[in-house]
Amino acid sequence: MSDVLVVEHVAKRFGALTALRDVNLRLEQGEVLGLIGDNGAGKSTLIKVICGYHRPDHGRLVVNGQEVVLHSVDHARSLGIDTVYQGLALINELSVYHNMFLNRELRVGPLLNNRAMRKLARAHLEDMGVNIPNVNAEVAKLSGGQRQAVAVARAVYSDARILLLDEPLAAMGAKEGTLILDLIRDLxxxxxxxxxxxxxxxxxxxxxxDRVNLLQHGSITFDKPTSEVSLEELTELVVAEYRNRRLRGE
Amino acid sequence: MTGTLPRQKEAPAQRDRRLLTLLRTGGTVLVRWREASVLIVAIAMAIYFRAANDVFLTYDNLRNIAQATAPAAIVAVGIVLLLVSGEIDLSVGVVAALAPFLVHYAVDLYGIPVIPAFLIAFAIAAFIGFCNGVIVTKFKVPSLVATLGSYYLLLGILLVTSHAYPAEIPSAAKGRIQTIFGAGDWSSLIWCLGVVLVYHVVLTRTRWGLHTISVGGNLIGATEAGIRVNRIKIGNFMMAAMLGALAGILEAFRINSIDPNIGGGTALVFTAISAAVIGGTALAGGSGTVIGALLGALILAELQNGFNLIGISANPFNIILGSAILLSMVANQYLSRLRRTGGG
Structure with missing residues (x-):
């Protein structure tokens, strides 16, 4: 299969702090890659480099076979890279359909085309199997899972080819988590x-x-298909690191 | 005959149901359409003052109220834009005082024709707003402090250049231009309604308005969604300053004198902030209405005017104003909670 994204030797520092040391990662077409690692391993920084939020100090990104230097989130988005952040980037005060079209609003002249946005948002949520009773409702009124689903639907709908999900299952109940997992399986x-x-x-x-990568101390130290790893092995990998650090007195 | 009997039986129940629906709709309107409660207060106040004094609803007095409402409402529109985007500008009142002086300097000292002089005044106001916006967004100075600084700075410039003396309206502006820009009986109200209409559409029906709400509602989220948050904020500072300039020019032309004390005190900007808050705009950002601000300004003008008419001294006015602001903030919080939990 062809790689839609290749990250080569990427490094990123913030002052004295080295967030990413030397990251090599690849993502195949249609693949779902799990990125795990302890808190502070640099997972979010890596996501933010790929989505154009941070400029890497070193290394290169290859998107669909072309080397790119991402200038902004918008630039990455124009290449089909979209992110669902931990904070979801939803605006509580706005309706579901306005959030779905945030910064990509449909217009008639200078005015918003609310009717078209409402209709498309409804159709798309339905198409993705997301059950939101009323697209006119303020996002503040939705449950955690519904909010996550709206954020994912928004990213997918914006023609994302590469979707980055930063902890989509954090702080979510079993039922809501299932909703998101189903959504990802569907994709x-x-x-x-x-x-x-x-x-x-x-x-x-x-x-x-399909595959899992472990990020440790700013580089990928483990890369295997999920069919070849067990839950115990994954847990042991992360815990072992923690144990070693404690033994070293860090 | 037999066919009509059941219908007659149903009638009272139907009427009850209809009444209930009506009441429920009324409640929903109050909760959903936040301006409705402010409008009710404005109307109730008009009825009260009319009952207390026949003069209140006469043509001349309505004109007085309109002329008191207009400049505060125009400034309040700019304040609403800023509050919704999570900022505030204390310097717009001085911009209002400065703008007619800029017109006066341009026309009388530099011989520039009136209309280009207007454009210069608006351009300078926009530049002041731009500077405020840059200080807030790029240098990360909270807008309350930043615009407090620019308030004193501009006030100083105004007093030094004008020697703290009023100036006359440039003779080239007298006649038609002065009538259009404030001196006509209803001219400032017409400007005000135009401004309110335009910005109501901007805030509720355009991309700019949506992004203004987003920036004030969730700054990080808006940034992550790719909205250029600084551009939105700076733009709103510029528009608020230009609206301040418009209010100042209208007011100077109406009273036929360019007075450094118009906005030089804090009265105009504080009245405008009060109008915005009474009209249902939250200081926390993310929500607010331009029509509410107009109604807020109307309520304040009605109060001041009504008190005058029934012979109550101006001193208790502040007590009422203070109470109104506190009360409306509490009501606003309560209504937002209702709205959020789906009441209505």
Whole structure:
């Protein structure tokens, strides 16, 4: 299969802090890649480099076979890279459909085309199997899972080819988590979108991902298909690191 | 006959149901359409003052109220834009005082024709707003402090250049231009309604308005969504300053004198902030209405005017104003909670 994204020798420092030392990562077409690692391993920084939020100090990104230097989030988005951040980037005060079209609003002249946006948002949520009773409702009124689903639907709908999900299952109940996992499985089945998921729940990673990468001290130290790893092995990898650090007195 | 009987039986129940629906709709309107409660207060106040004094609803007095409402409402529109985007500008009142002086300097000292002089005044106001916006967004100075600084700076410039003396309206501006820009009986109200209409559409029906709400509602989220948050904020500072300039020019032309004390005190900007807050705009950002601000300004003008008419001294006015602001803030919080939990 062809790689839609290749990250080569990427490094990123913030002053004295080295967030990413030397990251090499690849993402295949239609694949769901789980990115795991301890807190502070640099997972979010890596996501933010790939989505154009941070400029790497070193290394290169290859998107669909072309080397690119991302100038901004908008630039990355124009290449089909979209992110669902931990904070979801939803505006509580706005309706579901305005959030779905945030910064990509449909217009008639200078005015918003609310009717068209409402209709398309409804159709798209339905198409993705997301049950939101009323697209006119303020996002503040939705449950955690529904909010996450709106954020994912927005990213997918904006023609994302590479979707980055930063802890989509954090702080979510079992039922809501299932909603999101189903959504991701659904995307995988279609095969149009390639996904990188940051997650802490390894069972869920094994459940939904094709491959898993472990980020440690700013580089990828483990890369295997999920069919070849067990939950115990994953847990041991992360815990062992923690144990070693304690032994070293860090 | 038999066919009509059941219908007659149903009638009272139907009427009850209809009444209930009506009441429920009324409640929903109050919760959903936040301006409705402010409008009710404005109307109730008009009825009260009319009952207390026949003069209140006469043509001349309505004109007085309109002329008191207009400049505060125009400034309040700019304040609403800023509050919704999570900022505030204390310097717009001085911009209002400065703008007619800029017109006066341009026309009388530099011989520039009136209309280009207007454009210069608006351009300078926009530049002041731009500077405020840059200080707030790029240098990360909280807008309350930043615009407090620019308030004193501009006030100093105004007093030094004008020697703290009023100036006359440039003779080239007298006649038609002065009538259009404030001196006509209803001219400032017409300007005000135009401004309110335009910005109501901007805030509720355009991309700019949506992004203004987003920036004030969730700054990080808006940034992550790719919205150019600084551009939105700076733009709103510029528009608020230009609206301040418009209010100042209208007011100077109406009273037929360019007076450094118009906005030089804090009265104009504080009245405008009060109008915005009474009209239902939250200081926390993310929500607010331009029509509410107009109604807020109307309520304040009605109060001041009504008190005058029934012979209550101006001193208790502040007590009422203070209470109104506190009360409306509490009501606003309560209504937002209702709205959020789906009441209505």
């Amino acid at each position: 995988k089945a279609r095969g149009e979108v390639s996904v990188i998921i940051i997650a802490h729940n390894y069972a869920q990673v094994l459940d939904v991902c």
